[in-house]
Amino acid sequence: MEKIRQNLFIVSLGAGVLVILLLAATGAIDLYVQTFIMFMGVNIIFATSLSIVNGYMGEFSCGHAGFMAVGAYVASVLTVIMFTPNKLTGVPLLPPSLSIVLFPVIILIGGVVAAFAGLLVAIPSFKTRDDYLAIITIAVNFIIVTLINNMAVIGGSRGFMGMRKVIYTMTDVFQFPYMLFWVITFAIFTVFIIRRFVSSIYGKGIIAIKQDEVAAEIMSIDTNKMKLVAFMLSSGLAGVAGGLFAHVIGYVNPGSFSILKSTEALVMVYMAGMGSLGGSVISAILFTLLLELLRPFQILKWVIIPLLLILLMQFRPEGLMGDKELPDFFPKLKKFYKFK
Amino acid sequence: MSLLKITNLVQRFGGLTAVSEFQADIQEGTLNGLIGPNGAGKTTIFNLISGFYVPTEGTIEFDGTIINGKKPHEVTALGIGRTFQNIRLWHDMTVLDNIRLSQHYHLQYSLSGAIFRSRQYYKREQEIKEEALKLLDIFGLKDKADEFPKNLPYGIQRRVEIARALSVQPKLLLLDEPAAGLSSTDVVDLIDHIKWIHENFDITILMIEHQMQVIMNLCEHIKVLDFGKTIAEGNPEEIQKNPQVIKAYLGDEGDIYA
Incomplete structure (x- = not known):
């Protein structure tokens, strides 16, 4: 019985993904809706990865977009020089047919590089915390964006493009909604990893740090190591979100990873509630929806969204879900929502 | 000695x-x-x-x-x-978790073990849980295992801390x-x-x-x-x-x- 319940969740999830992919492949849902779903997926990764640090570990990181930028640029540059004719190497380095297989690998490489960029925040976090660390994270965001701005090889402030061609290369080999597939897969993969991380005794170490760091040290938790793991995991997953984002849009420029983007992630996490993974997913979806619905109002949306946040903090300071997960609200879900 | x-x-x-x-x-x-x-x-x-x-x-x-x-x-x-x-x-972790986390140094699995749920992971989590429950039982705190320390009386909190x-x-x-x-x-x-x-x-x-x-x-x-x-x-x-x-x-x- 237990087994069936567990599998029911996985099967329903798989079926849902399959339906979306089928609809996309047959053209039943148009490119607009597809792009919208992809943005949702990217935002889910972006928000949940920040919730590791801001939600579970209780540090205030507000330069998350910096790591997204690292992932985006690393993955974009790699796919472009490997699979398409380009300015840097002239001819593609690898046969285009390999692009299908290597695409997710390159996205992951972008994530790994972003994880190492995360060291820029992780190491200061050993000595300092709270407001001071928050300032360091903002600084890191600026450092990364400014560095990219000044690297003429990858386009500097004009941005970097050519990822569209990479996708065409892939569809030339075999017709398939690749980006949709990979965004959804990585989004599920991210939630899965974080869920498993924070539900193990190992990962609960970061929750212990949030609640009482002195007690964590005294109870044999290597707090420095856990901070390192949490920051690297968080920034690495942000890098994955960046790589996907770049390939969905087909163009990146440093401006899109400014402090405003970091703020978007903060809004999603605080709207969700600190330390609720389900909440982060839901609020990422809602936030993407909100951005899209408010598009006609143009710049006014940056008045409406912060206003919503203020109202939310006023009337529900713990966020939509606090530190609870979905089954805590709907006990019936427990029957088939055994997410291990 | x-x-x-x-x-x-x-x-x-x-x-x-x-x-x-x-x-x-x-x-x-x-x-x-x-x-x-x-x-x-x-x-x-x-x-x-x-x-x-x-x-x-x-x-x-x-x-x-x-x-x-x-x-x-x-x-x-x-x-x-x-x-x-x-x-x-x-205070926002159950009494059982408070006890279990003390084995953090002796987990014998790490990030990959936690994510991919290795056999070692299941073995150690099970052992640690059993040990923790045994200890709580000895201390007469077994019925408090799923409670949050902040909700317990001060005397009991002392006992949990010990x-x-x-x-x-x-x-x-x-x-x-x-x-x-x-x-x-x-x-x-x-x-x-x-x-x-x-x-x-x-x-x-x-x-x-x-x-x-x-x-x-x-x-x-x-x-x-x-x-x-x-x-x-x-x-x-x-x-x-x-x-x-x-x-x-x-x-x-x-x-x-x-």
Whole structure:
């Protein structure tokens, strides 16, 4: 019985993904809706990865977009020089047919590089915390964006493009909604990893740090190591979100990873509630929806969204879900929502 | 056999000497007390032993290893458990999780094990849970396993904190004012409880306490500190009669009539 319940969740999830992919492949849902779903997926990764640090570990990181930028640029540059004719190497380095297989690998490489960029925040976090660390994270965001701005090889402030061609290369080999597939897969993969991380005794170490760091040290938790793991995991997953984002849009420029983007992630996490993974997913979806619905109002949306946040903090300071997960609200879900 | 040997321990904070020339030789299996007026440097000594401060001078040798300069989590892993004056449980984590996390250093799996749920992961999580429940059972806290410490009465929180300190399977247990904030009936319970722990866990205890009732009832050997210096040591009777101790606590007779 237990087994069936567990599998029911996985099967329903798989079926849902399959339906979306089928609809996309047959053209039943148009490119607009597809792009919208992809943005949702990217935002889910972006928000949940920040919730590791801001939600579970209780540090205030507000330069998350910096790591997204690292992932985006690393993955974009790699796919472009490997699979398409380009300015840097002239001819593609690898046969285009390999692009299908290597695409997710390159996205992951972008994530790994972003994880190492995360060291820029992780190491200061050993000595300092709270407001001071928050300032360091903002600084890191600026450092990364400014560095990219000044690297003429990858386009500097004009941005970097050519990822569209990479996708065409892939569809030339075999017709398939690749980006949709990979965004959804990585989004599920991210939630899965974080869920498993924070539900193990190992990962609960970061929750212990949030609640009482002195007690964590005294109870044999290597707090420095856990901070390192949490920051690297968080920034690495942000890098994955960046790589996907770049390939969905087909163009990146440093401006899109400014402090405003970091703020978007903060809004999603605080709207969700600190330390609720389900909440982060839901609020990422809602936030993407909100951005899209408010598009006609143009710049006014940056008045409406912060206003919503203020109202939310006023009337529900713990966020939509606090530190609870979905089954805590709907006990019936427990029957088939055994997410291990 | 000597379990904890402290020689010439000095701790200075800027111009203030919090601990000076502290010596101790704690024998295995004994119950020791550390007393003194406020600001005498008792908690500083605890912080030095458990690794929060690096001593200015002197050495701390635990079970044959020099431990000064080691991080608190490494010291704990060597076998020193500790409680705090103000209870430092993780208040938004269940009692069971509070106990389970003490095995963090001995998990034997890491990030990849946690994510891909290796066989080792399941084995260790199961073992740790069983051990934790066993410990809670011994402490009569099994029915509290799923509660949050913040919702428990103060006396029970103390008990959970002591259970948590014991869950690292220490050879030496440091108790920092275990009777602080307890009612008089709870204090009597606590005395019995510490006696019982001392007998059943095969453990050496070093405690700081202000309540003489607790110290005099429990400790075989007492050290008295004042302004960072050791002013007296001996068994309870000797301490009670020691004029210097009386002076430190009550002031000079001359002062009163002056």
